[in-house]
Amino acid sequence: MPLRAKVASSVSRTAAALSRAAGRGDGSVIGGWIGLKIDPDLLRNLAAGRAIALVSGTNGKTTTTRLTAAALGVLGPVATNSFGANMPTGHTSALAKAGATPFAVLEVDEHYLDRVIDETTPRAVALLNLSRDQLDRAQEVAMMAQKWRTALADHPDIRVVANADDPMVVWAAIASPHVTWFSAGQRWHDDSWVCPECGSPIERVGGDWRCTGCPLRRPAAQWTVEDDGVLDPNGDWHLVKLQLPGTVNLGNAATALAVAAEFGVRAVEGVPRLAAVTSVAGRYAQVERDGRNIRLLLAKNPASWLEAFDMADEAPTLLSINARDPDGFDTSWLYDVDFSPLRGRSVLITGDRAYDLAVRLEVNGVPFRHVRTFTEAVRETPPGRLEVIANYTAFQDIRAELDRVN
Ligand SMILES: [Zn+2]
Numbered sequence: 001m002p003l004r005a006k007v008a009s010s011v012s013r014t015a016a017a018l019s020r021a022a023g024r025g026d027g028s029v030i031g032g033w034i035g036l037k038i039d040p041d042l043l044r045n046l047a048a049g050r051a052i053a054l055v056s057g058t059n060g061k062t063t064t065t066r067l068t069a070a071a072l073g074v075l076g077p078v079a080t081n082s083f084g085a086n087m088p089t090g091h092t093s094a095l096a097k098a099g100a101t102p103f104a105v106l107e108v109d110e111h112y113l114d115r116v117i118d119e120t121t122p123r124a125v126a127l128l129n130l131s132r133d134q135l136d137r138a139q140e141v142a143m144m145a146q147k148w149r150t151a152l153a154d155h156p157d158i159r160v161v162a163n164a165d166d167p168m169v170v171w172a173a174i175a176s177p178h179v180t181w182f183s184a185g186q187r188w189h190d191d192s193w194v195c196p197e198c199g200s201p202i203e204r205v206g207g208d209w210r211c212t213g214c215p216l217r218r219p220a221a222q223w224t225v226e227d228d229g230v231l232d233p234n235g236d237w238h239l240v241k242l243q244l245p246g247t248v249n250l251g252n253a254a255t256a257l258a259v260a261a262e263f264g265v266r267a268v269e270g271v272p273r274l275a276a277v278t279s280v281a282g283r284y285a286q287v288e289r290d291g292r293n294i295r296l297l298l299a300k301n302p303a304s305w306l307e308a309f310d311m312a313d314e315a316p317t318l319l320s321i322n323a324r325d326p327d328g329f330d331t332s333w334l335y336d337v338d339f340s341p342l343r344g345r346s347v348l349i350t351g352d353r354a355y356d357l358a359v360r361l362e363v364n365g366v367p368f369r370h371v372r373t374f375t376e377a378v379r380e381t382p383p384g385r386l387e388v389i390a391n392y393t394a395f396q397d398i399r400a401e402l403d404r405v406n
Contacts, residue, residue: 001045008039009046009096016093028081028097032089035096043088046095047104047120050079053259054116056108056148057128057169059304060184060252061086063244063280064128065107067256070277071270072103072263079104087112088119103263110144114151117158124159124262125152126255128184130168131191131303141168141191148172159262161255164221167192167202167209171216180233182258183207183221184251187310188303190336223258230254232267240271243278245295246311282395284311287402291383294402298395302336308389309341315385317342318377319368320351320394327392334360342366348377351394374398 001009016031024030035042053072055065062084069080079098081090086107095104108116110130117125127148130141145168152160153175162173164181168191173179185207186192195202200213210217222233229239230253240253253274260270279285287294299308323329331353339361347368349357354370361368371377374397378386390398 001048002039004039005042005045008035008042011035011038012042012093012096016097026083026085028083028085028090028093029087030089031096032085032091032093035092036089043092043095043116043119046092049100050095050104051102051263052104052106052120052122053124053126053263054106054108054113054120054122055126055128055255055259056110056113057126057163058110058131058133058301059307060128060248061107063249063283064126064252064255065105066277066280067252067274068126068259069105070273071256071260071265072105073273074260074265074269075263076103077101081106088116091116091120105259110148114147117151117155121155122158124161124259126259127160127162127169127173128255129163129166129186129188129303130172131188131301133301142196145169145172145196149175152176161258161262163255164219165207165209167211167216167218168196170219171196174219179219180223180258180262181219181221182223182251182254183225184255185225185247187306190302223254225250225254230257230267230271232257232261236267238267238271241275243275244280244284245297245313246307248307248310282399285399289378289402292378292381292386293384294378294386294388296395296398296402297387297389298392299389300392302333305337305389309339312387312389313385314345315387316346316348316381317387317389318348318350318371318374318381319357320349320374320388320390320398321354321357322352322391322393322397323356324352324393327394331356335363339364339366346381348380350374350377351390351397374401 012031012035015034016027019027019030055061069078072078079101081094086109149172160176160179163169165186195211197216198214224231257267257270283298297308299305
């Protein structure tokens with residue numbers, strides 16, 4: 001590395017360590033920010049000489065990044081931004097901290113994918129899905145797909161690993177000459193009813209989809225989820241035992257194996273590594289308290305609510321909703337989500353906007369009880385499993401409350 005980059009990298013590590021010592025999170029954003037101030041090419045310099053995979057999409061990228069890093073670990077040390085700092089400052093910090101590793105797997109915010117591709121020259125890019133992150137951002141889905149498409153067309157040497165079930169992702173990925181398709185399902189269809197190529201309606205039959213006005217259609221997937229395992233491109237089936245819940249995470253595992261395969265990892269080698277991944281940035285964390293086994297699921301947008309219902313067991317469930325700045329102030333998205341899968345479960349609700357949720361559940365025919373606090377919810381639940389599904393700041397509140405007690 002050039003001297004300037006060495007200095008910048010060292011200062012970046014120190015700043016991150018100081019920030020951690022001061023109790024201000026993991027320090028990766030400030031560390032990266034300072035490093036890039038000293039050497040604007042620092043990310044490029046740190047990426048040079050490493051074989052890199054980027055993972056992007058609206059949902060599932062933190063988990064898929066973790067699983068991919070685990071699978072690539074078969075080959076040697078892997079640098080990764082495991083705290084979910086997924087913008088260039090976070091990438092810079094993660095690579096500076098890791099020192100020289102032959103591999104890196106980086107979670108990338110979908111808005112920054114083109115820039116991070118330019119700066120890191122990845123070997124592989126995984127495209128998971130595209131949906132609205134908040135209600136007022138629905139327009140962004142098509143714009144994002146266009147941005148990805150342009151970036152991939154500009155870098156034809158990248159191996160793209162893309163979700164065949166998401167029409168927006170498919171349209172972006174076909175700009176690349178090297179695409180491996182995986183099938184991870186798409187529960188949320190509301191942002192892809194219209195073809196991004198020609199504007200005609202998209203028709204869906206079972207898991208298949210096709211545009212009614214142009215040749216865009218679902219490509220055949222080489223990596224698929226079957227029962228509780230993954231089918232690889234050779235037709236070999238691998239039992240996948242995860243400590244993460246739901247078929248959503250099996251799909252993430254299939255994606256991770258597909259990406260690792262681009263680096264030469266065989267599925268039989270990668271699969272055992274996936275079982276070692278437990279909680280990801282506090283998500284899916286299980287905590288014992290007063291005889292209750294409490295599991296935390298983060299649901300940050302309409303698509304991820306549907307996924308959380310899939311991951312949660314048929315057990316008493318606490319839903320918590322806030323509408324603070326990071327959550328978006330508008331709660332009308334509640335009407336985009338079908339809560340009926342919760343019928344038949346004992347449902348408790350809490351959070352700043354519990355009353356908005358109450359109205360929504362009433363309309364959806366889901367019986368519920370309101371509790372004022374998380375502690376009250378625990379008291380109201382019989383010993384055994386309690387599933388907690390919360391949006392962003394509500395999730396942070398509950399984690400903070402659990403940390404205080406434990
Ligand atoms: Zn079309």
